[in-house]
Amino acid sequence: MRKYIENIAGILPDVDWKLYQQHLKVVKAIKGETILHFDKPCKTIWHMTKGAVRKVEMDNGINKTTHFYVAPKIFTVLHSALTGEPSDLAIICEENCEFLTLDIEQLEYLYRQSIYIERVGRRMAEEEFIEEFSMRRMFLKLDALQRYEFIEKKHPEILMRFQLKDVATFLGVTPETLSRLRKSRLLK
Amino acid sequence: MRKYIENIAGILPDVDWKLYQQHLKVVKAIKGETILHFDKPCKTIWHMTKGAVRKVEMDNGINKTTHFYVAPKIFTVLHSALTGEPSDLAIICEENCEFLTLDIEQLEYLYRQSIYIERVGRRMAEEEFIEEFSMRRMFLKLDALQRYEFIEKKHPEILMRFQLKDVATFLGVTPETLSRLRKSRLLK
DNA sequence: TTACGAACTTATCATTTGTCAAGTTGATTC
């Protein structure tokens, strides 16, 4: 996990890493488990060391997937964590998972203790912003088939580890449409 | 501008603000001017104190707007600024504008000098991430008319200060479609 | 094994949106 962080954020000195590490707690969850429920405030940063999860939103009774995460990965529901408001997203384990969890309030404390940890936070936020923008551009310039092929090329792990119906909602189409697009591609 | 920053990032002590301020340069640009061209690396953070700009991408010879910004606002092309790679986005002034510019390399230096400035960077990145995600969710759950109404409600300044053809590409539809949607709404 | 249910696919038809072409409006320039 330290290597994963340093890969994104640059060197994290021993003393800062030790400080950070002290506040992490080991947690496990099994496939199908919901680690964050709708309407509950998100108070945790998850450091996923094993497994895969997805974030979902509820739209007219239909679950739509907004994010897929595969270990190693750090995630939270930021707009809820920052404001304390209930989360409109749930987080569901799609495989058996292992996490190191960190309380949001403890993270705020750690930010004040270490410019290196503050920097990790900045670099993580920057990377998430870039990824989020990349996903939105996908909608601006690509049709449904091209979006599927974009994911196939840039994020193949998503197609390997998650269900097609969830990939469909992530791509902004119905599962039926995704099925048809996949077939149309075979005919070429 | 300091107030704008503190509103997002919390208190910025006098000494840190002074340090920051020393590296800002006043720049003006007129309506229609391109302050960042396609394929040039982005080396600047703009602090727009007056005016309005938009970011555009080129897609098969057609300009598509990815962002609208109205003063006061801080922006850059992050994925280019971080890597030094040429920007696939251009930035165009839609009104006469005034900026305080900051060189990216100087910002990196400032981050190392001050945990408060580092924090400003983190908070800005967090806010941009949240906004970017909010925009993507718009595509996941809303059809074209609903997206228009979402912008009308949440970002009315966009409809007031930018052209409809640019709003259309920002919403992921053709100008013709947006025109029809606006008409269909009048009939209700 | 059988039965069941969920994921995925296929088919049909309706709706939305894009494409292309033409018309209108309004601001700017000469």
Add this chain to the structure above:
DNA sequence: GAATCAACTTGACAAATGATAAGTTCGTAA
């Protein structure tokens, strides 16, 4: 004021996608 140009609108038709319903496949539990 006439000419011009870009923004915006409108119309007709084509293409993409959604909605509904039904069929298939496959893993799991009785």
